[in-house]
Amino acid sequence: MPVEILKETWTGAVQIVTLGATPAEGGTRGRTVTVGGERTLPFLHFEAPMPHRPALAVEIKDRRPDDWSPVLLRAWGDVVDDPGAWAQAAAAAGADLILLALSLTDADGRPTTPAAAVAAVRKVLSACSLPLAVFGPGQADADNELLVAVAEATKGERLLLGICEDKNYRTIVATALANGHLVNARTPMDVNLAKQLNILITDMGMPLDRIIMDPTTGAVGYGFEYGYSVMERLRLAALQGDRMTQLPMLVTPGFEAWKTKEAKVGNGVPAAWGDWEARAINWETLTALGLLEAGADILVLRHPESVRRLRLAIEGLMKG
Amino acid sequence: MSRYIATRAIRGANALVTEAEYMLAKALAEKGPDTPVAFPNTAYYLPVIYGMTGIAVQKLGDLKPVLRHARSLLHPLPAPRHWTPYLGETLDCGMATLLAAEAIEAIRFVYGLQPEPMPGFRLAGGTAFTSPDAGDGREATDGHLNGPIDDIQLRSWGIQLVDGRMPGFAAIVGCAKSNEVAVEIVRQLQRRNILTFLSGNVNGRSIIHQLIEEGVELGYDTYTVPFGTDTISAIYALGFATRSALTFGGLKPGQAREILLYNRERVFAFVLALGEVDDLKYAAAAGAINFGFPVIADTVIPEILPTGITRYEHVVSMPWNEIEGKDDREKAERLVQKCIEVRGVKVKVVDVPVPVPYGSAFEGEVVRKADMRVEFGGKYSRAFEYLRMVDMDEVVDGKVELVGPDFDHIPPQGHMDMGIVVEVAGRQMQKDFEPVLERQIHYFINGASGVQHIGQRDIAWIRISKAAADKGFRLEHLGKILHARFKNDFGAIVDKVQVTIYTDPEPFHYWLAKAREAYDYRNRRLADLTDEKVEEFYSCTLCQSFAPNHVCIVSPERLGLCGAYNWLDCKASFSINPTGPNQPIKLGRLLDPVKGYWEGTNEYARIGSHGAVEKVAMYSIMENPMTACGCFECIVMLIPEANGVMVVSREDPSMTPAGMTFSTLAGIAGGGLQTPGVMGVGKYYLLSPKFIAADGGFKRVVWMSSFLKETMVAELKAVAEREGDPDLIERIADERYVTTVDELLVWLEEHNHPALTMPPIF
Amino acid sequence: MALTGIQIYKLLPQTNCKDCGFPTCLAFAMKLAAKQVELSACPHVSESAKAQLAESAAPPVRLVTVRSDGAEVKVGNEVVLFRHEKTFYNRPGLIVRVGDDLAPSALEAKVAAADAYRVTYVGIDLGIDGFAVESVKGDPAAFAAAVQAVRRHSRKPLVLTAPSASVLGAGLEMLGAGETPLLGVATADNWRDMAGLAQKAKSPLIVRGNTLDELATLTGQIKDMGVEDMVLDPAVRDFAGHLTLSTLIRRLALKKNFRPLGYPLIAFPAAAGDPAVELMLAAQAILKYAGFVVIDHFAPEAVYPLLVLRQNIYTDPQKPIQVQPGLYEINNPKPEDPVLVTTNFSITYFSVANEVEGSGLPAWLVVADAEGMSVLTAWAAGKFDAERIAKDVKRFGVADRVSRRRLVIPGHVAVLSGELEGELPDWEIRVGPREAVDLPRYMREALMN
Structure with missing residues (x-):
């Protein structure tokens, strides 16, 4: 019995965005990463080719993290004491790009200075030739202070700067505009808020090909389904032609998964949770895989094994 | 456009372009066309010229085509007897003035005449005229005014202007009435965090002299930068504005129109002309107006009030002597306030100034x-x-x-x-x-x-x-x-x-009476505000996080189903937050006045619901009813047996004649799905003349939670009278007497409910 | 154009007899319009109405039930492609596979462990749903023995697969009369025998086709033999293939009402070999439309996240997951430690609990019954007011557990503080931050006195 292959036709496409700049383009990166360009839902190659495969970013910190799971620290070893070495290890683990998350304070509890932030960024840039995203500690004042310094010191690198949120985006957007960088627009799991922030950022004159949106998400078991559905809705709206939802999406399953109790805690948990390390990695893997299927263009991961697995999944999904 | 201003601006422009041409010819002869020309520490060459024409001036010879272009922008003086519009001509001449002024300053740099020497003066932070990294910069700030702003400072202030920490900048040109007035004006600007650029003079005396005499520190550190004591140096303010657009607007050199628009829309600057305004000042002002920067003068000059190039008025005269105020401080405050108003600068109050904790x-x-x-x-x-x-x-x-x-x-x-x-x-x-x-x-x-x-x-x-x-x-x-x-x-x-x-007591009672008049007026206004009287309804997508495809359409006679947002609220919300959840829906062509279909509402329903809903009838529950999220105050549901509808409120947990309680019904009514026969509404919609008007209106209500009856006694009574049946509410059953369809039918017969004799609802 | 509830209502008997299980004919009609029930639930509908309602008569993805003696797995009846459009209704069965080639002791150990597996997530007990017994050897006796071995350790519903109907039959015979296991696998080669067996056993049947055309042909043929309940296996085992075909099948069922493919799907992620890949394929199957997911590797650390993922995806987007209201202890609080209040919306609870837990600061957390809404939503809906909070503080006996009666309410409901003082007169009411992320700092700075 002949079965009709039911194809959807969409009018919209996801914006193509390139992170990083090579020397020829005014930066120093060995290569760039391009995401976006989808004309249909994730990996439905029979409807439209997926021109750029989703990218894997590995999150590193500017110093040894205080609050990371021992499982993660074990996996990376001593490199966590040096952002440059860490970036190299992340590249070796298969990262497409590096996400450097700046700490709020130094190891002694003093606020991170702009000079220290710039130094950490420089270390990463010189140690590793992958494109780089730099996120502030997530507090408005600190983010603005550190990111402006970083942006100015790395003019032309097409870094991805974050985090732009509705309460605090103008300074980061302004400095990204002035220094040729990109911004990461984060909103709390809501389609309309995501659109609104994109409108506000483009209103400042930021071209669409320099914005990535970050709809945020929850780990499996911790609000995953909200993030998942918001991403599906954003992508559907994008394909239906809604310009302000047509940005590639970055999500941080690593961050979300590794703050769950399942990943963080080894002792005193139910036996039914199984082996700690394997469970923690599974948690990150499944969160990331789900988001990949919902339309993620950049997955930010923390554990090298998750990177290996998601690489396998992406390869499998790209075989159309 | 005032012919007087046009005449003087055009005259000033002609004179300045001629002067620039003369200076260039002399410089070319004395220094040669290959002599380098540059402003210090900027990557934008001569920024106004670079932005407006795309020409990257690097040597004296490069200025020739610039001045040719400036000359081509000049226009003859308006004929004294003809009252034609001069706006375009004047603006062109203004632009010519800017190009000429920047060329002149560049030539002065070649001769070492810029930054303007001022022996004994020390800048409180300023442009470094060697290299930005050379030494401690001490020498660089001594003995001269600042001249143009360098790129590093541009970025630092530019970010603050763009992100809103700095509300805008003031270009002050001329000389204040007195030193005290000069200080007061600058203090008022500083107090509001407005960046201030100083230039110009009146009969040789500049506000810069005044402030120096009064010991006011000038320079980057005090956000008050002395450019130069002549009008020409005011060009640095526009160089700053142009570079802002290039740096933060992502614009390219030569995109003159875009750069000007960027400044008009985003850079909240104005020109404050102190003292007599001469031809050159008029010409320079015309240049500033190109950028959307209005001019406020403290002397008597003709005003250009209609808006157009600038957001509000172009030229405003506020003669110092006529400003109300008991002292210079108050007058200065009024003057600055006026400037802020005319440019539309938004100044925020950082803290709530009260002696108790606030939050x-x-x-x-x-x-x-x-x-x-x-x-x-x-x-x-x-x-x-x-x-x-x-x-x-x-x-x-x-x-x-x-x-x-x-x-x-x-x-x-x-x-x-x-x-x-x-x-x-x-x-x-x-x-x-x-x-x-x-x-x-x-x-x-x-x-x-x-x-x-x-x-x-x-x-x-x-x-x-x-x-x-x-x-x-x-x-x-x-x-x-x-x-x-x-x-x-x-x-x-x-x-x-x-x-x-x-x-x-006396003014208290006077104002109480006035307030009551206003309350009364507002009540009548609300009652009077009908769907027919407006051209747009409003959308509300606040709830899309729960019901992704749901859209509320709020009209004057149908408030949001949550009961929290009426049409006026939406309208205000849109004005406050133009990218927010309440957007105007232009009604467009009226397709069906009875059921309430417009082209605009249908189209919005389709887009807002992401294609899930094709059409929405504003006044019907039976055909394409409005969808609901889940936060409705009441659910209206068809009772086919009774030829009417019932209304159950969120507060009512009892069984209804539909065989379901509120919470069960909510599953059917919510979720953004269109289900004819069920609808979630705000309770005040029940009172509207447009309440399911297409289906017969309020008379269709056969059952209603007693909570609603009790909380809206007076309002429902008024509705009953409007419907021509003062006893109507008593004819409507509620959960105290009726919880099944069979009981309902008996009740309706006994109470002679009008729905029984109305035409079939479907 | 699908019929509306009112249009369907007109065709129904309009007697409100309730035989369909719904209170009124209109309510039933609306459920039918939403494709959430079958017309056959109404015993009184006329033949002419049936004809007119053909389009609306059955859900586009057939509901298939697999039963054991005492348990069942129901899958299908789905009406949307994306969960936000309405909801995904019936969670896919998570099935653990055992082959008859396993050593009996290994088989029994695996089944015993998997059968006993229980894990709690937001107060819900989760476990696997059944076992798939596969005849690897093709030997009836071995297969029957394996089925028997499984039954010794588990009463859960079964999936029985064998290369031929005769082998399959041998296993089937080991089961009790009331059981309707999922049988398989019917292919182009064996479908007649398989369908015959399924028909006789009144059991659902897995149908495998190497192309969609083949699959649709097979289901038509098998249906003609009287087997109504089928489960589709599109015979793809890789990421892209599974995603593509499961999407196409669901689309055809929903959008074209294409009956030959209007059945639930079964996925076999284990074929990948690598357990890590199996896990990801299983997750994809849960996300993308599978009705049954058959895994090979049973390990708690893998099954737990899969079960939670399934729970998440099959949550009704409009009925958020709730946490059991109560008094929760975080970081072993002592009587003098602070008491925080939040609502029982799972995400709200998790954000608060996670932040406090992460900070290492001990606290008591009162999770008030706000009907599963977040703080602001619940407050707006009147489900999180001073009266309710006070009631729960008393109900949970908080005062008996703490020495210092100091209650911290979320900053978003600062407005409740005054009323709450009235409701709980011997408590000090403090207003905390609006966002959970600011809690640790607040606890460190504002509560340290």
């Missing part, structure tokens, strides 16, 4: 009788609050006045009458927003620790605790709170706020 954490505080110092309103006294819109000139921003005694003479736990009158003015303010803003008074006042606010209008009731009073909280602080909060939260529509508090 949303205190919103719920209760001031109990025992802890109370004094109360206004309640059982023993009366308090009212009234917010009204007035003209810009009638409000002094930030003024708080107490008319009558404060509460110090009132015994502890006593009471007194008090009225709060808030007068607001704003370019975007509308009379319809008065009630929307007035309702905020409740939240704003409640934010103060130790102050409790209940009620609204003339049943307001405010208590101040003993602790707050001990810390110094007095009536004027209510005004300070309101000023700060209205400016900060509603700055998009409110430019000026003034608060008067009345405790003196």
Whole structure:
């Protein structure tokens, strides 16, 4: 019995965005990463080719993290004491790009200075030739202070700067505009808020090909389904032609998964949770895989094994 | 456009271009065409020229085509007898002036005449004229004025201008009436965090001289930068503006129009001309107007009030002697206030200036009788609050006045009458927003620790605790709170706020009467505001996080289904937050007045629901009813057997004749799906003449939760009378008597409900 | 154009007899319009109405039930492609596979462990749903023995697969009369025998086709033999293939009402070999439309996240997951430690609990019954007011557990503080931050006195 292959036709496409700049383009990166360009839902190659495969970013910190799971620290070893070495290890683990998350304070509890932030960024840039995203500690004042310094010191690198949120985006957007960088627009799991922030950022004159949106998400078991559905809705709206939802999406399953109790805690948990390390990695893997299927263009991961697995999944999904 | 201004600007432009040509010819002869030309520490060459023409001037010879272009922009003087529009000509001449002025400054750099020498003067931080990294920069800031702003400072200030930390910049040209006035003006600007650029003179005396004499520190560090003592140096302000557009607007050199528009839309700058305005100043002002920067003069000059190139007025005259105010400070404040208004600069108030902690954490505080110092309103006294819109000139921003005694003479736990009158003015303010803003008074006042606010209008009731009073909280602080909060939260529509508090009985009663007139007017206005009288409805997508495909369409006669947003609220919300959840829906062609279909609403429903809903009938439950999220106050559901509908409220947990309780029904009514026969609504929609008008209107209601009957007694009575059946409400069953269809039918027969004899509902 | 509830209502008997299980004919009609029930639930509908309602008569993805003696797995009846459009209704069965080639002791150990597996997530007990017994050897006796071995350790519903109907039959015979296991696998080669067996056993049947055309042909043929309940296996085992075909099948069922493919799907992620890849393929199957997911590797650390993922994806987007209201202890609080209040919306609870837990600061957390809404939503809906909070503080006996009666309410509901003081007169009411992320700092700075 002949079965009709039911194809959807969409009018919209996801914006193509390139992170990083090579020397020829005014930066120093060995290569760039391009995401976006989808004309249909994730990996439905029979409807439209997926021109750029989703990218894997590995999150590193500017110093040894205080609050990371021992499982993660074990996996990376001593490199966590040096952002440059860490970036190299992340590249070796298969990262497409590096996400450097700046700490709020130094190891002694003093606020991170702009000079220290710039130094950490420089270390990463010189140690590793992958494109780089730099996120502030997530507090408005600190983010603005550190990111402006970083942006100015790395003019032309097409870094991805974050985090732009509705309460605090103008300074980061302004400095990204002035220094040729990109911004990461984060909103709390809501389609309309995501659109609104994109409108506000483009209103400042930021071209669409320099914005990535970050709809945020929850780990499996911790609000995953909200993030998942918001991403599906954003992508559907994008394909239906809604310009302000047509940005590639970055999500941080690593961050979300590794703050769950399942990943963080080894002792005193139910036996039914199984082996700690394997469970923690599974948690990150499944969160990331789900988001990949919902339309993620950049997955930010923390554990090298998750990177290996998601690489396998992406390869499998790209075989159309 | 004033012919007078046009004439003088055009004359000034001609003179300056001629002068520039002369200077260039001389320089070319003396120094040669290959002599390098540059402003210090900038990557934007001569920025105005670079931005406007795309020409990257690097040597003297490069200036030739620039001045040729400037000359081509010049126009002849308007003929004395012809009153034609001169706007275009004048603007062109203004642009020519800017190009010529920048060329002149560049040539002066070649001759070492820029930055302008000023022996003995030391900048408080300024452009480094060697290399930015050379030495401590001390020598670089001595003995001269600043000249152009360098790129590093541009980025630092530019970010603040773009991200809103700095509201805008002022280019002051000329010389103030006195040194004291000069200081006052600059202080007023600094107080508002407005960046100030200084240039120009009157008969050789510049505001820069005045400020130096008064010991005011000038330079980057004080946000007050002396460019030069002639008018030509004001070009550096526009170089700064041009580079802002190139740096932060992502614009390319040569995109003149885009650069000018960028400045008009985003750079909140203005020119303040002090003292006599000569031809050159007129010409330069015309140049500034190209950027959307208005000119305010403290002398008598012809005004250009109609808006066009600038957002509001182009040229405003505010002669110093005529400014109201008891001293220079007050006059300076008024003058600066005017500048801010004319440019539409939004200045925020950082802190709420009250002697008690302030913040949303205190919103719920209760001031109990025992802890109370004094109360206004309640059982023993009366308090009212009234917010009204007035003209810009009638409000002094930030003024708080107490008319009558404060509460110090009132015994502890006593009471007194008090009225709060808030007068607001704003370019975007509308009379319809008065009630929307007035309702905020409740939240704003409640934010103060130790102050409790209940009620609204003339049943307001405010208590101040003993602790707050001990810390110094007095009536004027209510005004300070309101000023700060209205400016900060509603700055998009409110430019000026003034608060008067009345405790003196005579004005208290006078204003109470006025307030009541206004309340009455608003009530009538609301009653009078029908769907037919407006051209747009509003969308509300606040709930899409729960019901992704649901869209509320809010019309004057149909409020949001949550009951929280009516049409006026949406309208105000849109003005305050133009990218927010309430967007206007242009109605377009009326397709069906009975069922309530418009082209615009249908199209919006389709887009807003992401294609899930094709059409929406504003006045029907039977055909394409409006969808619902889940936060409706009531559910209306068809009872086919009774030829009518029932209405169950969220508060009613009982069984209904539909065989389902509210919570079960909610599953059918919600989720953004269109289900004919079921609809979630706000309870006040039941009272609207448009309530399921296409299906027969309110007379179709055969059953209604008693909660609704009891909470809207008077309103429902009015509806019954409107429907021509004063006993209608008694004919409607409720859960106390009827919980099944069979019981319902018996009831309806017994009570002779009109639905039984109405045409079949489907 | 699908019929509306009112249009369907007109065709129904309009007697409100309730035989369909719904209170009124209109309510039933609306459920039918939403494709959430079958017309056959109404015993009184006329033949002419049936004809007119053909389009609306059955859900586009057939509901298939697999039963054991005492348990069942129901899958299908789905009406949307994306969960936000309505909801995904019936969670896919998570099935653990055992082959008859396993050593009996290994088989029994695996089944015993998997059968006993229980894990709690937001107060819900989760476990696997059944076992798939596969005849690897093709030997009836071995297969029957394996089925018997499984039954010794588990009463859960079964999936029985064998290369031929005769082998399959041998296993089937080991089961009790009331059981309707999922049988398989019917292919182009064996479908007649398989269908015959399924028909006789009144059991659902897995149908495997190497192309969609083949699959649709097979289901038509098998249906003609009287087997109504089928489960589709599109015979793809890789990421892209599974995603593509499961999407196409669901689309055809929903959008074209294409009956030959209007059945639930079964996925076999284990074929990948690598357990890590199996896990990801299983997750994809849960996300993308599978009705049964058959895994090979049973390990708690893998099954737990899969079960939670399934729970998440099959949550009704409009009925958020709730946490059991109660008094929760975080970081072993002592009587003098602070008492925080939040609502029982799972995400709200998790954000608060996670932040406090992460900070290492001990606290008591009162999770008030706000009907599963977040703080602001619940407050707006009147489900999180002073009265309710006070009631729960008393109900949970908080005062008996703490020495210092100090209650911290979320900053978003600061407005409740005054009323709450009235409701709980011997408590000090403090207003905390609006966002959970600011809690640790607040606890460190504002509560340290």
